[in-house]
Amino acid sequence: MKTPEVAENSVNLAKSLANVRVVLSHTTHPGNIGAAARAMKTMGLEQLYLINPRIFPDAQADAMASSAVDVLHKAVVCSTLDEALQGVVLVAGMSARVRDISQEVLTPRAAMPLLAEQAAQHPVALLFGTEMSGLTNDELARCQVMVRIPVSPSYTSLNLAAAVQLISYELRLAAGLGEYAKPSLNPAPAEQVERFFIHLEQALNEIEFLHSKQPTKLMHKLRRLYARARLEQEEINILRGILTLSTEYHGKLKKEANK
Amino acid sequence: MKTPEVAENSVNLAKSLANVRVVLSHTTHPGNIGAAARAMKTMGLEQLYLINPRIFPDAQADAMASSAVDVLHKAVVCSTLDEALQGVVLVAGMSARVRDISQEVLTPRAAMPLLAEQAAQHPVALLFGTEMSGLTNDELARCQVMVRIPVSPSYTSLNLAAAVQLISYELRLAAGLGEYAKPSLNPAPAEQVERFFIHLEQALNEIEFLHSKQPTKLMHKLRRLYARARLEQEEINILRGILTLSTEYHGKLKKEANK
Numbered sequence: 430m431k432t433p434e435v436a437e438n439s440v441n442l443a444k445s446l447a448n449v450r451v452v453l454s455h456t457t458h459p460g461n462i463g464a465a466a467r468a469m470k471t472m473g474l475e476q477l478y479l480i481n482p483r484i485f486p487d488a489q490a491d492a493m494a495s496s497a498v499d500v501l502h503k504a505v506v507c508s509t510l511d512e513a514l515q516g517v518v519l520v521a522g523m524s525a526r527v528r529d530i531s532q533e534v535l536t537p538r539a540a541m542p543l544l545a546e547q548a549a550q551h552p553v554a555l556l557f558g559t560e561m562s563g564l565t566n567d568e569l570a571r572c573q574v575m576v577r578i579p580v581s582p583s584y585t586s587l588n589l590a591a592a593v594q595l596i597s598y599e600l601r602l603a604a605g606l607g608e609y610a611k612p613s614l615n616p617a618p619a620e621q622v623e624r625f626f627i628h629l630e631q632a633l634n635e636i637e638f639l640h641s642k643q644p645t646k647l648m649h650k651l652r653r654l655y656a657r658a659r660l661e662q663e664e665i666n667i668l669r670g671i672l673t674l675s676t677e678y679h680g681k682l683k684k685e686a687n688k
Numbered sequence: 689m690k691t692p693e694v695a696e697n698s699v700n701l702a703k704s705l706a707n708v709r710v711v712l713s714h715t716t717h718p719g720n721i722g723a724a725a726r727a728m729k730t731m732g733l734e735q736l737y738l739i740n741p742r743i744f745p746d747a748q749a750d751a752m753a754s755s756a757v758d759v760l761h762k763a764v765v766c767s768t769l770d771e772a773l774q775g776v777v778l779v780a781g782m783s784a785r786v787r788d789i790s791q792e793v794l795t796p797r798a799a800m801p802l803l804a805e806q807a808a809q810h811p812v813a814l815l816f817g818t819e820m821s822g823l824t825n826d827e828l829a830r831c832q833v834m835v836r837i838p839v840s841p842s843y844t845s846l847n848l849a850a851a852v853q854l855i856s857y858e859l860r861l862a863a864g865l866g867e868y869a870k871p872s873l874n875p876a877p878a879e880q881v882e883r884f885f886i887h888l889e890q891a892l893n894e895i896e897f898l899h900s901k902q903p904t905k906l907m908h909k910l911r912r913l914y915a916r917a918r919l920e921q922e923e924i925n926i927l928r929g930i931l932t933l934s935t936e937y938h939g940k941l942k943k944e945a946n947k
Contacts, residue, residue: 464847467845467850468850470840470845471839471840471843471844471845472839472840473840473842473843495845496843496845497845533873536866538861578857579857579860579861579865579866580731581729581730581731581732581860583732584729584756585730586726586729586754586755586756587730588723588726590850591723591726591730591850591853594850594853594854595853595857598838601838601840606838606840607795607797607838614792
């Protein structure tokens with residue numbers, strides 16, 4: 430059950446992703462545009478703006494977009510940066526390189542919360558330059574926030590669509606939509622876990638495993654193992670079933686031996 | 689200057705990425721193998737294991753790998769999962785779907801620190817299933833950690849190489865290698881900022897801008913603006929230079945008028 434506040438918050442978060450434009454400037458390869466559309470859609474972004482793409486629309490773009498062709502088909506093709514940024518209150522530019530320009534550069538993780546915050550109310554833009562040379566100095570000058578993805582210094586050649594994927598992912602997390610309803614662990618209550626350990630110790634005594642060892646030390650080790658696993662009730666039931674049958678068998682053998 | 693502790697830590701972190709295997713099981717499209725190699729290398733991962741790839745080696749794989757072909761060329765092709773996991777102490781499986789299997793599923797952000805911690809000393813593996821159906825139940829059973837990338841519920845079709853990109857990125861961050869030497873902001877000390885505000889107020893008085901307004905309120909607004917910008921010394925010098933020239937011109941005009 431959601432409280433009204435949480436419900437309202439979810440609406441705002443969904444709205445915040447709807448306010449995000451991905452702007453690709455002068456993209457060379459249509460395949461990258463398609464792959465970027467797919468990357469965006471997996472993270473809930475749908476507004477694609479293309480400034481003078483070299484080839485678009487294109488069959489290769491469609492192929493790479495897979496089932497995200499709808500994002501491609503509603504993409505806005507612009508001839509100027511002004512057109513693409515119309516109405517946008519915050520522009521984050523992706524920069525692959527360290528430049529002369531003395532501008533503060535943030536990590537995606539530091540920057541995307543700023544974008545998500547503004548996007549809750551106003552359009553914001555993520556601006557990506559061309560594959561070969563990134564953003565021009567004129568484009569950089571229009572960005573209030575500069576973002577650089579941390580890459581390996583020995584190989585910095587991040588694909589354009591891969592960059593869109595990473596940034597869209599960070600934005601989704603920043604918008605608070607990174608959690609999912611998970612089939613999470615359902616650990617058993619302490620008393621059930623304790624009953625298992627008592628049963629285990631009894632069983633290990635019965636099969637005479639503990640006799641030859643240091644019982645306390647060994648039980649501690651077994652406790653440590655099962656503590657780490659955080660036992661669920663069903664697992665305790667299975668393990669205790671195994672213990673019961675193990676000792677039953679052992680008991681029968683003992684009886685036979687004592688006949 | 690690095691302290692010895694920091695230097696040692698960096699060595700461990702670099703070593704930890706060298707201990708990470710990306711294992712792709714029964715990959716269908718060679719292009720995805722190439723793109724995955726490129727994705728890995730941008731994040732500093734180089735150990736690629738391929739279990740029964742449908743087509744490999746292949747020209748399309750090489751093309752998509754771009755300058756990461758070295759990762760492809762030293763990839764280890766295996767015929768079984770056992771072979772690919774030889775020596776590995778922790779296996780994280782990527783799962784796209786919610787399954788019957790009641791296993792705890794972590795976000796990449798929660799899971800990668802566990803991998804990075806083990807990788808500091810031992811080989812670990814990131815296991816990715818086929819493009820169409822993901823990991824088999826037998827493969828899932830070999831994973832100690834299940835990871836699901838949070839995707840939009842309305843479009844979950846994340847490309848294999850894009851998934852490798854996101855997980856490699858999170859692992860790089862978890863290994864503490866997500867920061868870069870950035871040309872960071874170098875904010876001016878408080879007294880310099882204060883001298884600028886005094887100069888600004890004087891200048892605004894001199895050009896008779898403040899006379900007609902509410903001076904205190906206006907100065908507060910200007911302070912707020914420049915506080916947000918976190919002025920650097922060089923910027924203060926530029927702004928004060930502008931103020932000096934503005935008032936000089938104004939002063940000359942006044943003199944002329946009073947002649």
